[in-house]
Amino acid sequence: MHIDENTPDAGWFTGTLEATVGFLRAGSLWPVTFGLACCSIEMMATGTSRFDISRHGSEVFRGSPRQADLMIVAGRLSNKMAPILRQVYDQMAEPKWVISQGVCASSGGMFNNYAIVQGVDHIVPVDIYLPGCPPRPEMLINALTTLQDEVKKQPLWQSRRKEIAAAAEAAALKATPTSDQFGLLR
Amino acid sequence: MTSGNEISQVAPEGRTLINVRTGMFGATGDTTGYDLMNTVVTMPGATERPYGSWFDDAVDILAELLGDKADEAIQYVVVDRGELTLHVAREHLLDVVRHLRDDQDLRFEMCLGVSGVHYPADAGRELHAVYPLLSMTHNRQLRLEVSVSDEDPHLPSVTSVYPMNNWHERETWDFFGIVFDGHPALARIEMPDDWVGHPQRKDYSLGGIPIEYKGAEVQPPNERRQYR
Numbered sequence: 001m002h003i004d005e006n007t008p009d010a011g012w013f014t015g016t017l018e019a020t021v022g023f024l025r026a027g028s029l030w031p032v033t034f035g036l037a038c039c040s041i042e043m044m045a046t047g048t049s050r051f052d053i054s055r056h057g058s059e060v061f062r063g064s065p066r067q068a069d070l071m072i073v074a075g076r077l078s079n080k081m082a083p084i085l086r087q088v089y090d091q092m093a094e095p096k097w098v099i100s101q102g103v104c105a106s107s108g109g110m111f112n113n114y115a116i117v118q119g120v121d122h123i124v125p126v127d128i129y130l131p132g133c134p135p136r137p138e139m140l141i142n143a144l145t146t147l148q149d150e151v152k153k154q155p156l157w158q159s160r161r162k163e164i165a166a167a168a169e170a171a172a173l174k175a176t177p178t179s180d181q182f183g184l185l186r
Numbered sequence: 187m188t189s190g191n192e193i194s195q196v197a198p199e200g201r202t203l204i205n206v207r208t209g210m211f212g213a214t215g216d217t218t219g220y221d222l223m224n225t226v227v228t229m230p231g232a233t234e235r236p237y238g239s240w241f242d243d244a245v246d247i248l249a250e251l252l253g254d255k256a257d258e259a260i261q262y263v264v265v266d267r268g269e270l271t272l273h274v275a276r277e278h279l280l281d282v283v284r285h286l287r288d289d290q291d292l293r294f295e296m297c298l299g300v301s302g303v304h305y306p307a308d309a310g311r312e313l314h315a316v317y318p319l320l321s322m323t324h325n326r327q328l329r330l331e332v333s334v335s336d337e338d339p340h341l342p343s344v345t346s347v348y349p350m351n352n353w354h355e356r357e358t359w360d361f362f363g364i365v366f367d368g369h370p371a372l373a374r375i376e377m378p379d380d381w382v383g384h385p386q387r388k389d390y391s392l393g394g395i396p397i398e399y400k401g402a403e404v405q406p407p408n409e410r411r412q413y414r
Contacts, residue, residue, distance in 0.1 A: 079378060080376070107397075112395065112397065112407060113392045114385060114391070115385070115393075180401065181401050
């Protein structure tokens with residue numbers, strides 16, 4: 001997107017529709033109010049004046065998933081809670097994004113047992129994995145701004161989406177799988 | 187973990203032996219030293235009179251109200267760290283709680299839930315249910331403990347006396363498998379409805395999945411120290 005500063009009285013800018021829509025979407029990602037465990041305390045702290053998530057346009061935590069764009073999975077997800085989380089995700093209107101906050105949400109973390117889902121990516125598609133136990137509010141804000149960068153680049157048209165999915169798949173096929181990375185665990 | 191009939195150790199004086207644990211994490215014959223560990227698990231045993239404080243009066247009043255059944259109902263009394271615990275026979279639990287609630291000198295109006303405990307080595311008394319009671323009138327607290335066996339885990343529900351115990355009894359059923367007879371709707375509350383087993387029992391496997399991390403496979407926690 002380009003704003004012309006040289007033309008006198010220019011009330012316009014140039015850019016693609018894709019970039020403009022992405023810019024607007026990224027500026028107001030409203031998270032759904034959905035705290036699961038101790039990570040949600042950090043999520044709440046992120047909304048307070050000290051850290052002030054509203055600087056990034058995300059201060060409006062929505063009680064109704066219909067009005068939310070972003071789900072921050074804040075904490076460990078139990079097997080019993082999993083269908084509820086999925087229902088809240090399904091009720092959110094497209095486009096929607098998911099941040100998996102903390103190790104428990106991302107991989108089960110320290111709770112490798114019968115009661116906890118070993119990573120919420122079993123239940124919902126995750127856009128950003130945020131490590132930490134729990135991550136500081138600064139880290140959550142970093143995850144949010146990283147997600148905003150992704151949202152700004154998100155393609156609008158179906159053909160472009162296929163292109164990007166194919167590129168991502170090709171990159172994943174080229175990467176060394178963790179099972180082949182020997183000698184790194186101490 | 188040792189089972190009931192394997193315990194040969196004698197409890198220290200004034201204590202009740204619950205379990206003797208040898209080793210840790212299933213380690214045997216290695217250099218960690220865990221297999222040499224020997225842990226004696228005991229609880230405070232029966233206390234002799236006088237109990238001190240208001241405890242003697244409260245137990246006397248309860249025994250008087252129970253009449254002939256008193257000796258059978260109150261199995262023994264434990265006073266430890268300034269707290270009173272009555273071990274009650276399950277057949278008389280409802281009588282005991284009704285008297286504790288209704289008598290003007292006792293007035294234990296609140297039951298703060300029921301906790302389950304599993305002592306797998308305590309033969310014939312594997313499952314315990316613990317009821318903390320509170321008297322707001324007299325500002326007093328006492329504890330009831332009822333034990334049942336694994337084969338016959340039935341207790342009378344106290345919801346007719348303390349309706350607030352409804353969900354607590356469901357939780358104890360859910361996690362420990364203690365069946366509360368007379369409960370209005372004894373369904374699972376914490377675990378999903380179709381869950382099998384009672385997860386807080388000592389013999390319930392912790393579960394978990396092996397984690398692959400940078401070429402190494404890390405076992406779930408309950409299998410970490412198994413040398414096979």
